Every structure is written in C-alpha cells, then in structure tokens.
Amino acid sequence: MRSVTMIRAIEYSLRFNVAMRCAIVALVLLPAGVYGLVNSGARDVSITHGPTNQRMVALTFDDGINGAYTSEVARILDHRGAHGTFFVVGETLETQGPTARDLVAHGHLLANHSYDHSRASKKDFFYSQVWWAQRAFERTIGKCPRFFRPPYGIQTLYVNAAVHRAGMRTILWNIEVGDWREQDPARLASLVLAKTQPGAIILLHDGTDGLQGADRSVLIDALPLILAGFEERGLRPVTVAELLGVSGYLDECR
Numbered sequence: 001m002r003s004v005t006m007i008r009a010i011e012y013s014l015r016f017n018v019a020m021r022c023a024i025v026a027l028v029l030l031p032a033g034v035y036g037l038v039n040s041g042a043r044d045v046s047i048t049h050g051p052t053n054q055r056m057v058a059l060t061f062d063d064g065i066n067g068a069y070t071s072e073v074a075r076i077l078d079h080r081g082a083h084g085t086f087f088v089v090g091e092t093l094e095t096q097g098p099t100a101r102d103l104v105a106h107g108h109l110l111a112n113h114s115y116d117h118s119r120a121s122k123k124d125f126f127y128s129q130v131w132w133a134q135r136a137f138e139r140t141i142g143k144c145p146r147f148f149r150p151p152y153g154i155q156t157l158y159v160n161a162a163v164h165r166a167g168m169r170t171i172l173w174n175i176e177v178g179d180w181r182e183q184d185p186a187r188l189a190s191l192v193l194a195k196t197q198p199g200a201i202i203l204l205h206d207g208t209d210g211l212q213g214a215d216r217s218v219l220i221d222a223l224p225l226i227l228a229g230f231e232e233r234g235l236r237p238v239t240v241a242e243l244l245g246v247s248g249y250l251d252e253c254r
C-alpha cells in the first residue's frame with residue numbers, strides 16, 4: 001500500500017512539474033509571439049544613407065510635383081548628366097502626369113511622399129497614405145515606387161506597417177540644411193557641400209507641402225553650384241536606387 005501511495009505521489013509531482021514548466025514556457029513565449037506578430041510589419045526599416053566607400057551621393061527632392069520648379073530642377077540635373085530622386089506628393093500626379101512621365105523618361109526616379117502630405121497621427125491605425133499614393137503612381141506612370149518618405153519624417157508603428165504592406169522601404173536622409181527656409185542660394189550650396197560625404201542622401205525641396213506654385217527659386221539658383229561642387233570633389237549624383245544598388249520600382253504594385 002505504502003509503495004502505491006508513494007508512486008502516485010511521485011506521478012503527481014511529475015505531472016505538476018511538467019504542467020508548471022509548460023505554463024512557464026507559455027508565459028515566456030506568448031507575449032514574445034504576440035509582440036513579434038504585432039511588430040513584424042511595423043519594424044523601422046528606414047535607410048538614411050548609402051555605401052560610404054563609393055563616390056556616389058543621392059540628391060532627393062521632396063514635396064513636388066511643383067510645376068515649372070520641378071521641371072527646372074530636372075533640366076539642371078539633365079544638363080550635368082545627373083539623376084535625382086523626387087519624393088512626390090501623390091495628389092499632385094492627378095494634374096501633373098505629363099511632368100511625372102517626363103522625369104521618368106529622363107532617368108530620374110519617382111518615389112512616394114504620401115498622398116496629400118498630411119501629418120501622420122499616432123491614432124491612425126490604418127495609415128492609407130502610402131496605398132493611395134501608390135495608386136496615383138500606378139495610374140500615371142504605370143509602375144509603383146519602391147521608396148517611401150513620410151511627411152515631416154514622422155514614423156509611427158502604423159506608418160512603418162503600411163510601408164511593409166506595400167513591399168516598400170522608407171528612405172530618410174543624413175544631410176539636411178533647412179533648404180526650405182534658406183534665402184541665399186550661395187549659402188545653401190556651401191552648406192550642402194560642407195556636409196556632403198560619399199554615400200550621402202541629401203534632403204532638398206522642389207515644392208512646399210505639395211502646394212502648387214510654391215516659390216523654390218533659391219533652390220533653382222543653388223543647384224548648379226551644388227552640382228559643380230560635387231564634380232570638383234568627384235562625387236557622382238545618382239538616384240537612391242542606384243546608390244543602394246536596387247531597382248527603384250516594385251516588380252508588382254501592391
């Protein structure tokens with residue numbers, strides 16, 4: 001009798017042990033699993049620069065398409081055999097399709113800078129700005145950009161998740177000199193040149209918040225000086241795609 005009781009006690013204690021271990025493992029794994037699930041699409045996969053061992057830099061122009069200013073930026077780049085990346089506010093494509101197609105035809109890269117340049121809110125759980133802008137690109141140039149830059153550089157979990165859903169990458173920058181408020185073209189050029197190193201992604205603006213006709217003449221006057229400075233230093237201005245060695249458009253729009 002005694003031995004039977006002892007065996008039962010041992011069995012009970014073994015079961016208890018196994019149950020306890022399972023519970024502990026579950027307690028540890030469950031939150032990790034939930035965390036992983038929630039965050040799998042919300043990781044920050046932003047890029048701020050390219051390889052620093054090659055003499056290439058990427059000039060990026062935000063907030064267009066801005067009519068004649070955007071066209072003039074492209075013409076100055078064309079004149080120097082340079083290519084730029086234009087982070088376009090999707091809404092502007094509805095009326096400026098021909099300019100967008102002209103940029104693509106000249107080897108410049110179009111990228112997504114939201115649909116209407118609104119500020120991302122932490123409560124916007126389904127950030128649809130990426131998707132709406134991609135639809136505008138699909139209609140206008142027949143393909144979808146690989147790169148997204150959030151307005152004001154604001155990244156929330158939901159912004160990052162939307163970028164992930166679209167199969168895109170977020171491109172930020174590592175050179176920024178406040179070009180939107182600078183009044184002196186020579187000063188703007190020298191600020192950019194002083195900071196630029198190989199691999200740099202440089203933030204400039206050919207528009208203002210997607211508004212049509214915003215005066216960007218200071219940039220227009222500064223750009224030839226910036227390009228001349230790059231040439232002197234043997235820095236080649238390329239698109240973000242060329243800088244990173246990937247295609248600038250997705251194989252399939254999502």
Ligand SMILES: [Zn+2]
Pocket residue numbers: 062063113117150151152209
């Ligand atoms: Zn912007």
